Amino acid sequence: MxxxxxxxxxxxxxxxxxxxxxxxxxxxxxxxxxxxxxxxxxxxxxxxxxFKVLGVKYAVERLRREGRLPPDAVVACATDGNHGRAVARVAARLGMEAHIFLPAHASERRIESIRGEGAHVHLAVGNYDEAVRQAARESQAHGWVLLSDTSWPGYEEIPRWVxxxxxxxxxxxxxxxxxxxxxxxxxxxxxxxxxxxxxxxxxxxxxxxxxxxxxxxxxxxxxxxxxxxxxxxxxxxxxxxxxxxxxxxxxxxxxxxxxxxxxxxxxxxxxxxxxxxxxxxxxxxxxxxxxxxxxxxxxxxxxxxxxxxxxxxxxxxxxxxxxxxxxxxxxx
Ligand SMILES: Cc1ncc(COP(=O)(O)O)c(C=O)c1O
Structure with a gap:
């Protein structure tokens, strides 16, 4: 690959x-x-x-090299837990706002661990895949940088770096x-x-x-x-x-x-x-x-x-x- x-x-x-x-x-x-x-x-x-932070940090590095992640960028992603926590952690270190979308059934422990990194947590109306779609829609609407670990047709570059x-x-x-x-x-x-x-x-x-x-x-x-x-x-x-x-x-x-x-x-x-x-x-x-x-x-x-x-x-x-x-x- x-x-x-x-x-x-x-x-x-x-x-x-x-x-x-x-x-x-x-x-x-x-x-x-x-x-x-x-x-x-x-x-x-x-x-x-x-392990998930390894993917997030490298993708962030590639985006920054290309000037696509200015200091005032807002980042977002969907997660079952670990990817979102890693995105939240890396964003906080860089002083960026993060919006993390979790499935409706996410445990309180997962939610709190992401909030604990300083991110905004959103619960999707359905499962993980619905959280993925919601994160993509909201990112599009607000101009956030979507740092997804999963990909779909037309959205492949960042998940590839991850x-x-x-x-x-x-x-x-x-x-x-x-x-x-x-x-x-x-x-x-x-x-x-x-x-x-x-x-x-x-x-x-x-x-x-x-x-x-x-x-x-x-x-x-x-x-x-x-x-x-x-x-x-x-x-x-x-x-x-x-x-x-x-x-x-x-x-x-x-x-x-x-x-x-x-x-x-x-x-x-x-x-x-x-x-x-x-x-x-x-x-x-x-x-x-x-x-x-x-x-x-x-x-x-x-x-x-x-x-x-x-x-x-x-x-x-x-x-x-x-x-x-x-x-x-x-x-x-
Ligand atoms: C603990 C853990 N193991 C394995 C995986 C699987 O990774 P992937 O979703 O890239 O298949 C994940 C994904 O979040 C994870 O958090």
Missing amino acids: FSAEEYADVEEFYAQERPTMLHTFPSLAEKLGLGELMVKEETSRQGLPA MAGYTHILAEASRQWIEPPDVVFVQAGVGGLACGAGSWFAQQFGKWRPFLALCQAANAACIVERARRGVAVRLEGGLETVMDCLSAGEVSYAAWPVIERLYDAYVGVEEEEAVEAAGVLRENGIPAGYSGACGFAALWATMRQENMAGLRAAAGMGKGTRAMVIVTEAQA
């Missing part, structure tokens, strides 16, 4: 970034019948409890691992992280890239369904899940073609699987939230459930496999 210059630019921009941990868990790997288990822990990134920013997680991990993973499970809401991660692996390793599995909350699995049905999908309703940061009814327009080309498998994660996986991570010292634990939950289910034998075989998973997941968010 990105040119070599763009990956290099992201790394130059994040040259002073303090790395998050890449853990290995030999005993858990053995328990799962794997050779190695790598866990990239994004529970604290720049003082926020998720996804480029996420690639730093993998670039950083590559300086921490001894050997690259053979299999990677990446959780998705609208697919931005999955697109960024998949693109990075493809750029680094070409056809020798790891087996890539995308996972989502089964209750809001728009990308899993998109892949399964082979046609555009828009899921309706509240799409409520304990993995609340992954609640989205539509895949990001710019992300899908890349995901479709690069991902080898799609996994829906049940609510109780996410809860169990977060419990296992916490017992092992990683304070994972449920959205954050989704990738690990999919890996855990893949290795332990009889009905996942097909995926294990397709990915060639066994005692020699190095598997990797990203814990994308901390426990509240």
Whole structure:
């Protein structure tokens, strides 16, 4: 998705970034019948409890370089929680006003965490996708700069920069691992992280890239369904899940073609699987939230459930496999 210059630019921009941990868990790997288990822990990134600020900061940097974000700009976005908090944080640091749109069912905790960054919070009349449409409409009406992490036809440039920013997680991990993973499970809401991660692996390793599995909350699995049905999908309703940061009814327009080309498998994660996986991570010292634990939950289910034998075989998973997941968010 990105040119070599763009990956290099992201790394130059994040040259002073303090790395998050890449853990290995030999005993858990053995328990799962794997050779190695790598866990990239994004529970604290720049003082926020998720990775999302990496995308926001890089997109803001690109806009500022082009003179498209003057000091008196007002910014806006929709969010399930983390992207909006990151936008609010970055805007406040730059002295800019921010308007953040959340789904109607957003928890008080999410709302307060964004208000706590000094942003104006608006509750949409419906789900996350309605919040996306409302943020776009209001931005258009008021001349705000829309900093969306999801994209649609005609609005792709900023989400692309956001996804480029996420690639730093993998670039950083590559300086921490001894050997690259053979299999990677990446959780998705609208697919931005999955697109960024998949693109990075493809750029680094070409056809020798790891087996890539995308996972989502089964209750809001728009990308899993998109892949399964082979046609555009828009899921309706509240799409409520304990993995609340992954609640989205539509895949990001710019992300899908890349995901479709690069991902080898799609996994829906049940609510109780996410809860169990977060419990296992916490017992092992990683304070994972449920959205954050989704990738690990999919890996855990893949290795332990009889009905996942097909995926294990397709990915060639066994005692020699190095598997990797990203814990994308901390426990509240
Ligand atoms: C904690 C967490 N994990 C994963 C994701 C998925 O990212 P994306 O929506 O880009 O697929 C999000 C998105 O907000 C998130 O907050």
